[in-house]
Amino acid sequence: MSVGFIGAGQLAFALARGFTAAGVLAAHKITASSPDTDLPTVSGLRKMGVNFTVSNKDTVKSSDVLFLAVKPPIIPFILEEVGPDIEARHIVVSCAAGVTISSIEKKLSTFCPTPKVIRCMTNTPVIVREGATVYATGTHADVEDGKLLEQLMASVGFCTEVEEDLIDAVTGLSGSGPAYAFTALDALADGGVKMGLPRRLAVRLGAQALLGAAKMLLESEQHPGQLKDNVCSPGGATIHALHFLESGGFRSLLINAVEASCIRTRELQHLADQEKISPAAIKKTLLDKVKLESPSLSVASGSKVSLFTNKSKKN
Amino acid sequence: GKVPASNILASAPSDKNLAAWRELGCRTTHCNLEVVHGSTLVFLATKPHILPGVLEEIRPAVGSHHIVVSLVAGITIQTLQRLLPPWTKVLRIMPNLPCVVQAGAMVFSRGSNAGDEEAALLKSLLSSCGLCEEVPESYIDIHTGLSGSGVAYVYLFAEALAEGAVKMGMPGALASRIAAQTLLGAAKMLLETGEHPAKLRGDVCTPGGTTIYALHQLEKGALRATVMDAVEAATNRACDMAKD
Numbered sequence: 001m002s003v004g005f006i007g008a009g010q011l012a013f014a015l016a017r018g019f020t021a022a023g024v025l026a027a028h029k030i031t032a033s034s035p036d037t038d039l040p041t042v043s044g045l046r047k048m049g050v051n052f053t054v055s056n057k058d059t060v061k062s063s064d065v066l067f068l069a070v071k072p073p074i075i076p077f078i079l080e081e082v083g084p085d086i087e088a089r090h091i092v093v094s095c096a097a098g099v100t101i102s103s104i105e106k107k108l109s110t111f112c113p114t115p116k117v118i119r120c121m122t123n124t125p126v127i128v129r130e131g132a133t134v135y136a137t138g139t140h141a142d143v144e145d146g147k148l149l150e151q152l153m154a155s156v157g158f159c160t161e162v163e164e165d166l167i168d169a170v171t172g173l174s175g176s177g178p179a180y181a182f183t184a185l186d187a188l189a190d191g192g193v194k195m196g197l198p199r200r201l202a203v204r205l206g207a208q209a210l211l212g213a214a215k216m217l218l219e220s221e222q223h224p225g226q227l228k229d230n231v232c233s234p235g236g237a238t239i240h241a242l243h244f245l246e247s248g249g250f251r252s253l254l255i256n257a258v259e260a261s262c263i264r265t266r267e268l269q270h271l272a273d274q275e276k277i278s279p280a281a282i283k284k285t286l287l288d289k290v291k292l293e294s295p296s297l298s299v300a301s302g303s304k305v306s307l308f309t310n311k312s313k314k315n
Numbered sequence: 316g317k318v319p320a321s322n323i324l325a326s327a328p329s330d331k332n333l334a335a336w337r338e339l340g341c342r343t344t345h346c347n348l349e350v351v352h353g354s355t356l357v358f359l360a361t362k363p364h365i366l367p368g369v370l371e372e373i374r375p376a377v378g379s380h381h382i383v384v385s386l387v388a389g390i391t392i393q394t395l396q397r398l399l400p401p402w403t404k405v406l407r408i409m410p411n412l413p414c415v416v417q418a419g420a421m422v423f424s425r426g427s428n429a430g431d432e433e434a435a436l437l438k439s440l441l442s443s444c445g446l447c448e449e450v451p452e453s454y455i456d457i458h459t460g461l462s463g464s465g466v467a468y469v470y471l472f473a474e475a476l477a478e479g480a481v482k483m484g485m486p487g488a489l490a491s492r493i494a495a496q497t498l499l500g501a502a503k504m505l506l507e508t509g510e511h512p513a514k515l516r517g518d519v520c521t522p523g524g525t526t527i528y529a530l531h532q533l534e535k536g537a538l539r540a541t542v543m544d545a546v547e548a549a550t551n552r553a554c555d556m557a558k559d
Contacts, residue, residue: 223511223513223517224513225512225513226511226514229511243540243543246537246540246543247544248537249537251539252534252535252536255534256535259531
């Protein structure tokens, strides 16, 4: 089985690293493409032994499972560009936040009658094989296709199938989640430094504390509230600290964060569905490069682009 | 039904409250010494500033067969033992208001001469009024903050719940009754299932449903921290008052 990544940024790098480390895929069976060769992740991918190309079409041709690992506004450009090369055998896996299965299927169906589309939401810790991934299968993706993806993603962490309408919530929770954790860890380290610990040690200990706590929770039948209680000796240090967290509305801040991320994802999806994408939202150099690949795509500069009505002419 | 009313003797300087006792079938008197002479188990239930005087009064009549149980807030076992004969069996208890409806929460501690027998007797007697547990004396002030005063926090919460319902259009009397029943039912589930409250809370929260939306509001208001602050404030106040 060969895997391709359209896009050679953080996500492609993380997944490629994870798959190769897990041993489910040899690096030479992976292809990644991007018009932008200056990305720091590009050299990382090359060092891994992944086939790197500037041609998205080449990636499609040499892959069975095709990951769309580009930012959500770029997806329509990509589908327009590689659509003609998608065959019934391909499993197209979109990792783009807020991009619906139906929008992808709609776009691809102009090229291929029964495109197999799977939508997934993963997160960056796939790089260390502790990712959290959910996926939803599209109209023409079979149970086996879902299982194949699940096997791949399970090699780099936790993976389960969900209803598509839950994916935005997953984005808010585990998609963005690592960022919340990094913020917490940075602050915990600050606390340690304030109380006298050297920075490196503080970071190391903070990270280990969260790692250990998460592991305990995953391996325990107990409710996190119970596990918290188990740490809090009467009148001790921990309960004093927790009181501070509660006073600061710690819990509600986290609830707010998950909610905000989920709502923003839905907003972006809504914007995309309205098929209005400002070219300013896309890096100009990238756009130029895409134009070079598909000269028939016309983009009116300074005005909003409607990509779903422009059909590229086949040569 | 643990003790026949006729076996209970209560004393007070004036007749103000004694009528209520007589209605229950208890005997009454204005003489504290009479109570001590005629009883084995003597409860001290005066206001704190009155107690030293009362102890001085009854001290001569207190024997080694007596069990003296103080309900007086802020008076430590050390103080009680100091003001009573050295052989006296002393226990200290902190009840709370719902003892009246036999759903109280009480903690007690023993003095140096009170043994297992006395503790067991007290516990068996008081369990008829609710939950009764023996604790180290240092927990008594905490019990005040948690449960003694705690009852008032619950009344406040019940009032607020009902007010919310009234705002949304429900008549007040009905809202109050439902609020009270909700608290009763939730407490009963906690006590009977023995499950962690966080788990029971989670069980009520359907994904994307009404409860989780409401809980988010409570968290935004830092309800948990505020309640912790309240328990802390009451406990500290109890400690301070005991020092006076």
